Amino acid sequence: MTTTPDTGALATLTSGCPVHLPGDPGYDAATTPWNLSVEQRPAAVAVPRTVDQVRDVVRAAAAAGLKVAPQSTGHGAAALGEHSLEDVVLVRMHELTGVSVDPAAGTVRVLGGTLWQDVVAAAAAHGRSVLHGSAGDVAVVGYALSGGLSFFARRHGVAANSVRAVEVVTPHGELRRASAEEHRDLFWALRGGGAGNFGVVVAVELGLLPYADVFAGMLLWDRERAPEVVRAWVEWTRTAPDSATTSLRVMSFPPLPELPPFLSGRDLVVVDGAILEDDERAAEVLSPLRALAPEMDTFGRIPAPALLGVHMDPPEPSPAVGDHSVLGELDDAAVEAFLAQVGPGTRSGLMSAELRHLGGQLARPVAGGGVLSSVSGEYALLCIAMAPTPQAAVAGRAAAFAVNRAMSAWSRVSLVPTFAETRVDASRFYDAHDWAALCRVRDEVDPDRVLLANHPL
Ligand SMILES: Cc1cc2nc3c(=O)[nH]c(=O)nc-3n(C[C@H](O)[C@H](O)[C@H](O)COP(=O)(O)OP(=O)(O)OC[C@H]3O[C@@H](n4cnc5c(N)ncnc54)[C@H](O)[C@@H]3O)c2cc1C
Structure with a gap:
């Protein structure tokens, strides 16, 4: 009944x-x-x-x-x-926000609905940074407690590894503080298990990074150059140091007056990210890509908060649909398959087909870390289409799915939670042992299944 x-x-x-x-x-x-x-x-x-x-x-x-x-x-x-x-x-949670930095402890405490841009600004006032993602208006909790891939990721791992404590209201209405000392199973589960599976998070404490500025930016070419740029970037990523975290995107923009001329009505290939080295070494690392004579090159030393502008994410709420997979090593056939979908002359209907470089520290599980202290695979593929109407959403989903399917010969079973735009089998985020342990913690915390997360366990 x-x-x-x-x-x-x-x-x-x-x-x-x-x-x-x-x-x-x-x-x-x-x-x-x-x-x-x-x-x-x-x-x-x-x-x-x-x-x-x-x-x-x-x-x-x-x-x-x-x-x-x-x-x-x-x-x-x-x-x-x-x-x-x-x-x-x-x-x-957007009314429950606030940031307090403790520079001596090297931590920052943020309330449950706080956006990254506010944390980045507060940390920068003390010459520090944090493991934020590409967009400043993403919230800390949804991103960091689902893993979180930043442009510092290949050096510092997933953002969940920087979480020191979580204050969460359980489905019974109790306030619990989970940390390495208290409610340790819950703390383990919250760091990658998706906050919404365990309660309403009202605060998190994060570790700060010692960066006041960073060598970062983007290189941009017309999409006609995609065959050589995609090949060169894939080749470059095979030996790039852990200090370099970059993404390659093939992008298409409609002609719109609000877009800058270098984007409006254009098909492009863009490489962006950050290189945690001094200027001389960073330029040396980047030189094989610069040798491809990009039409724009904004790489250089910038204040840490300016990293939030590098990826050119939409500045305001937008209608989008997408699909995602994790890829292993990409050989020549993989590059050909990717170009056949989104390279010169194609009309995929996507705004962006992104390959985010994984590996480095992301691939190394961290002792004492949470359920998602590392991410397997070499690249995260994320395809996004704008969806201003239900018809556009259907077409966009099909287009995003088609590119992921075309790359299936190189894809892994695993998925990155923050990039999973659609409802997926959440067990694909974890290995089988961790999945079972995670479900046990969920059963203890939410036996009556009061909670509904975007990716339920
Ligand atoms: C433009 C754009 C750029 C992005 N860039 C990156 C990137 O660089 N790297 C990356 O890894 N990801 C990125 N993402 C993905 C992003 O990290 C995820 O969509 C993430 O879930 C967003 O978190 P949110 O809290 O803002 O979103 P929400 O939709 O509000 O939250 C997502 C889920 O998190 C949980 N949640 C959120 N807040 C709370 C809370 N206070 N308590 C309990 N549960 C909560 C809920 O289960 C909720 O369904 C990007 C997404 C977009 C749209």
Whole structure:
């Protein structure tokens, strides 16, 4: 027998916390995720401003027979959007933000809905940086507790390895602090197991990196040059030092007045990233790619916060769909297969087909690390299409899938959680032993399956 969820009771019980029900004036704005291709229609949406409000909402949701889906920005909304949300309270965390840096301890504490751009700015004020991703408006929690691939990754590993402690409201409404000393199994599971599988995270503590500035930038060519550039980059990645973390993208932009002329209406191949060396050594590392005479070369020493602009991510919420796989070594046939999909003369319909270089420290499991302290494979393939209409979303998904399928001879079973745009079998993020242990922690923390993450265990 199914019970009808009592959403009215939810609104009453959480009187201190804004809760919007369908039809309320605030409902549409509060349920709109960063990824505008996803429509979220939960039973209710709560926007807590305090930890106590989070606890009230979680308890009230459980009492009303509803599930709880935490969400910070909705960058990862596509996979969550494949679940029915009709019996779910979406807990949007964007009002619970804040950053405090402890330079002496070399750590930064951020509240549950905080964006990377705010952490990067606060760390930079002390001459430090953090293992942020390419976009400043991604939230710390969704990214770092699902692994997190930064442009420092081949030197420093996944962002989850920099997590020192996590404060989480469990499905029973209890506040737990998980660290190397307290709730150690939960701490292990949270570092890569996806925060939303274990509770609503209200704060995380991260280690700082000693970088005030960084050698970083991009090289850009017309897509006609893709055959030589893709071959050369793949060859270069085989011996690139761990200090260099780069991505290669074949990109297509419609002619739009808001785009700069070097992007508008163009098909391009772009290599970008960071090289953690002094200027002389970094230039030496980059020289084989510079020898290909890019049309633009912005690589140079920049203040650490400027790294957030290097990858040219959309500056505001956007509608996008995508597909992902992890690839092993790429031989000549692999490069040909990639070019046959997105090289000169093709019309894939994708905005971007990206190969993110893995390996280095990413490949080395860390003693005392979490469930995802390393990532296997040589490259993460991520294909993205803009999806302003449902028809464009269908076509975009098919286009992204087609490129991944064309590369399947080189793909691994594993997937990178933060790049998994669609609903996937989450066991593919972990090895079999860790998967079983992770599910045991989930069973202990959430025996009644109150929580709904974007990638449920
Ligand atoms: C433009 C763009 C650039 C990106 N660049 C990178 C990159 O360089 N490297 C990389 O690894 N990834 C990157 N990503 C992927 C990104 O890391 C994931 O989409 C990540 O899930 C986003 O986290 P979020 O909290 O902002 O998103 P959300 O959609 O808000 O969260 C995703 C999931 O995380 C969980 N979650 C979020 N907040 C909480 C919370 N407070 N408590 C409990 N659970 C929570 C939930 O299960 C939620 O469904 C990028 C994505 C985009 C769109």
